[in-house]
Amino acid sequence: MKQTYFELIGQENLWQLIADFYEEIKKDDVLRPMYPKALEPAQERLFLFMMQYLGGPNIYSENRGHPRLRMRHVRFPIDQEARDRWFRNMTVALDKNAMPEQGKEFLRRYFSDTATFLKNK
Ligand code: HEM
Secondary structure: OOOOHHHHHOHHHHHHHHHHHHHHHHOOOOOHHHOOOOHHHHHHHHHHHHHHHOOOOOHHHHHHOOOOHHHHHOOOOOOHHHHHHHHHHHHHHHHOOOOOHHHHHHHHHHHHHHHHHOOOO
C-alpha cells in the first residue's frame, strides 16, 4: 500500500511544525493582529486541517465541514506582504523540523502555492 505524506511526516513532527509556526505568528506584527486573541484553537484547526490534507484522519471536516479555505480567508486582508510573511513563518518552522526532507519539499511547494491562492488584495 502506498504511504501517505501524513505517515511519512509523522504526527509528532506535524504537531511540532504547526506549534513552531504559531510561535512565529506571535512575533509577527502584521499577521498577529489578524488572528484571534487565543491562538491555541487556531493552532489546533491548522493542525487538524493539515493532518487531513496529508491523508490522515478526517477530524477537521468532522468538526468544521468542508475546508473552503478561500472563503474562510476573505475577511483577512491578504496582500503580497501578508502572503510572504505567512510563508516565511512557515519556512522558519519547516527548516528546524525533524521530518524527512521529502516531506519538507512537498510542504514548501504546497504552502507556497496555497498562500498565493489565498491572496485577496
Ligand atoms: C497567506 C497568508 C495567510 C493568512 C494571513 C492566514 C490567516 C488566517 C487567519 C487569521 C485565520 C483564523 C485563525 C483561526 O481562528 O482559525 C486562518 C485560519 C485558517 N487558515 Fe489561514 N492564513 C493564511 C494562509 C493559509 C494557508 C496557506 C493555509 C493552508 C495551507 C491556511 C489554512 C488555514 C486553516 C485550515 C484555517 C482554519 C479554518 C477554519 O476551520 O476556520 N491558511 N488563517
